[in-house]
Amino acid sequence: MDPSSSKHLHLHYTTPAVSWDEALPLGNGRLGCLVYGRPGKELIQLNEDSVWYGGPQDRIPDSRSHLPRLRELIRAGKHAEAEELVRTAFYANPSSMRHYEPLGTLMLEFSDSEHAVGGIGDVQMDDSGEDVGEVRNYKRSLDLETATARASYARKGTSIQSDILASYPDNVIAIRISASRTCRFHVRLTRLGEVEWETQEYLDSVTAVDTNRLLMKATPGGANSNRLAAVLGVRCDDGIGTVKPFGGTLMVEATVCTIVLGAQTTFRHADPGFAAMAEVSKALDRGWLRMLERHITDYKSLFHRTSLRMWPDNSSIPTDKRIKESRDPGLVALYHNYGRYLMISSSRDGEKALPATLQGIWNPSFAPAWGSKYTININIQMNYWPVAACNLMECALPLVSLLERMAERGKVTARKMYGCKGWCAHHNTDIWADTAPQDRWMPATLWPLSGVWLVNDCIGMLQHKYDHNLHERLFSSLQGSIDFLLDFLISDSSGKFLVTNPSLSPENTFITSSGKEGILCEGSAMDMSIVRLAFENFLWSCGRISPSNSLISSAMSVISCIQPLIINDQGLIQEWGLADYTEKEPGHRHVSHLFALYPHNAISPMKSTALCEAAKKVLDRRAAHGGGHTGWSRAWLLNMHARLLDDEGCGKHMDLLLENSTLPNMLNTHPPFQIDGNFGACAGVLECLVQSTIMPDWPYRLLIRILPACPKEWDRGEMKGVRVKNGWKVSFDWKKGRKVDHVEVEGTEEGNSVATVLFPDGERVEVDGLGCHEVSRGKTPASRWAGEMGLPLP
Incomplete structure (x- = not known):
């Protein structure tokens, strides 16, 4: 988890998140959280994908007898009458289906936390004038290569670091708190909305179980909703720390401890509390280091299948400032890689x-x-x-x-x-x-x-x-x-x-x-x-x-x-x-x-x-x-301009997406936040770099275009392992002026297809589908059939 090992895959900041738009997302596909990284009073907002309001409904209107009349009105151009018939006979009742809800809120409240929520580098004084809240050397990051988040800082002479992950193999969210000396904090589990100072808690109960567990139960509104249970467990790893239940919270005193959260609903388990408790117990027994190893191995098995880097890369600039001021090609690559990260995480x-x-x-x-x-x-x-x-x-x-x-x-x-x-x-x-x-x-x-x-x-x-x-x-x-x-x-x-x-x-x-x-x-x-x-x-x-x-x-x-x-x-x-x-x-x-x-x-x-x-x-x-005024719409435009081989249009829309539709945590905004823009642009960046077409005369003939719509600002880059049609994989790097000397292509195991690689300068090289080939310009015979097809050049 060394943050210096792969800086181009880091989102990093010099201040904690003030709002949800600045907090960093983690997820294991089912459990998710947004981490604020706040000194003194850490806030982590939680989700579980089956926490929805209500259960199944029967809303289908019986409108089939009205369909012939509706079709007549539409064909006759009687639009007002047609719409009135739709309102009368074709709308469902109730008109809306169910909606998704948060799982809850986890807070870590350190001693003197009421003094420690001030600005980073500010010196906070109590009534006696004593310095109690100075925070220095603050860093916060999300590492896309390991799917882990970290916040570190020094406060009142104590260095504190929190690491957090959402593990797919262990089915939990895990937090590691490490301090240079013993620190005291309360762990609080509740169920609040996004407005932190609201007093409503949407839950049934929070109780301490044993000395180191909390159990939260809740029932979202609506008939037949999925009852939920969240379990939180703490283990001190320093041999001297303590965990005590305290007024519906857990009070921890330790230099090193592991916090594990599990959650389930009746969507998957008849007794969600029992299921979540078992997952938390297994994870705590396994320990932080083993959980971390299992998590990274699993995640990398997916994330490392492809890669993309582009230069210039101003990765040393904090991400929120980089979005506003730089928008360099390296940031475009980071946006793409972030999309892959979000997919694996959700x-x-x-x-x-x-x-x-x-x-x-x-x-x-x-x-x-x-x-x-x-x-x-x-x-x-x-x-x-x-x-x-x-x-x-x-x-x-x-x-x-x-x-x-x-x-x-x-x-x-x-x-x-x-x-x-x-x-x-x-x-x-x-x-x-x-x-x-x-x-x-x-x-x-x-x-x-x-x-x-x-x-x-x-x-x-x-x-x-x-x-x-x-x-x-x-x-x-x-x-x-x-x-x-x-x-x-x-x-x-x-x-x-x-x-x-x-x-x-x-x-x-x-x-x-x-x-x-x-x-x-x-x-x-x-x-x-x-x-x-x-x-x-x-x-x-x-x-x-x-x-x-x-x-x-x-x-x-x-x-x-x-x-x-x-x-x-x-x-x-x-x-x-x-x-x-x-x-x-x-x-x-x-x-x-x-x-x-x-x-x-x-x-x-x-x-x-x-x-x-x-x-x-x-x-x-x-x-x-x-x-293109919404983020997802801009992402769609990026893909469309790429298909038209319009490199200038692609560059413009990607830049506008970053400028107008990207939040400080790099999530996409409609507004408000919608994740489809992240995924749409993730795909769109690849459309600019490589496209494939199955030829109409024979379905096993493939055309692979290299840099078909690469904006000139994307000066230099390296792409590996991208999968194109007919199962082929493509890797290459490019230099200034979109110069590509070599392309590595790998066909399918069956080897029953051939491909023509079309270089940016128009040269075409044909390869068969067996094994892996390094295709070089000027060193392999050009494809006869591609020329006969009269394929247009970029």
Whole structure:
């Protein structure tokens, strides 16, 4: 844990956190915490991913009899009447599903702590004039290489250091307090919101168990909620220290001690207190050093699969000042690496595993923004965009588990709301896999394609690392979504194309030629891109695992009839299907009609210059009207500009993301905090550095572009182990002027594919898929087939 060993992977500060936006996150995928690093009165806010308000609900409206009328009104352009029918018949009751809550708050209150919360370097005096609170040599850091946080300082002649980790192998949060001489502090466990001076405690009881344990029990509100239990244990490691229960707290006197916290709910255990107590006891018996070793070994097995460094690297500047003043290429690399760290920390497989929410696992509020739920009209999808390229497929398994539960509950939703087979979901879900409409907000609520999008993204991950067993798991959900689409799609008014109806472009609003506002349409650009991709994924999947599937012929017929993307008279991709409406908000945060550009790749410089030009005009129009004003939206724009090989645009959007949408602790802000921007930009940085395309003539031919959209400011760098399509891995470094001399590529174990490596200067080199190759410019024959394909150069 030497903080000097890998400075480029450190977030570090010279002052403690004053607010949650400055505190440092740790997590083991299930348990999470935000560490403030405060002298005298340390504050650690706690989360456990199954602590949610309430239990499962039955909210699905029986609206299928109203669907024909709704479709008629939408086709006739009677927008006000259509929306009134939606409000009457299609909204759920209650309108909102469940929301995520904090686990609790842990405080370490040192003697004289009331004097020690002042400014760093300030001298605090008591009534007699004695110096009691001076804090010097303060340092606070988060080490991404070991997933550990540290705070150290000297106070009243005593040096104190706290180290903290969230262990996946031991299933606990552990803290090590070390002091140069015996110090006294109280350990307090409670359940407070993010406002520290509030007096409400959302708990049932806190009791001392034995001499060195605290047990906190709580029952979140709402029917059938998950009861929770948190257990805290302390062990003195110096041989002379003591731990005593004291008024619902533990009083510790020691030079070195270990504090361990475990927590469970009835979501996973009938007796969460018993389960948490057992985990804490095992961890304390194991001891700090063994826990630390097990934690680092486990974490590095994931984090070290890929790496990225860039220079210049001003890592010596404190991170909060660096975000404001420097924004150097090394900070961009740190942002990417931080995204990988956050993924490993907030989404791990295990018993009834849950994916990362809108805030990962780090929610401080009992009334969080948007419920800190799973928002699935882009946000949870964006959370998992970097997983495949960063070779972290295990981290996506909690998402697959939630998808499987959604597919089961979504069968009732599809039948009752639309009279369709298969399953569907709307734009949110929760811990109970709720698939009914969320909210009563017309621009978002009635959109039944979120589940289809989620399936598409999970299937897309298999193109980077194929797993037959995972494919079989996903295929059931995929086929269920195809069943739904086969029933849900209808012919357009011309009878030529198949479209969705009702349809919308998520969260956006249009203006008709008569000046009226509208939302609902037929066959929005996003809908039809998602539908086409779903059927393509289905046919690809059938070729792998279900070659005689009875739906193959139907799927092939549908693909030939799907409404294609339209370029309107302004040269823009038309957002609302066949109707060329004007946007009410041209700088809107969603760029849904460019789904085919990213995360899909149907719009590509290799496939259609006209569609690429239209997509670029959409992005230019968004930028001219203030687009990208939310952090996650800016991250989406970064990926889209990368796909258009626009290095200048990528540099601009990454810089604006750091400048306007990054908190002092490097978490992304909408505002408020949303973690999807961290994950979206984590993926976007890699899109600037390497892209891969499976060639249409033969699925085992791969084009690997090196530095396709690398901003000129990213002067020098080194990337290792990034996984691209067909299972290949790529490593290289580059110098000023985007000069790349060597690229190391590693094919799949089967070796059944070939790849063309396209260097930044346009040179192409072909390699086979067997083993590892070092590809050098000018030393390997250029690919004949790549040239024959006429692939465009950057």
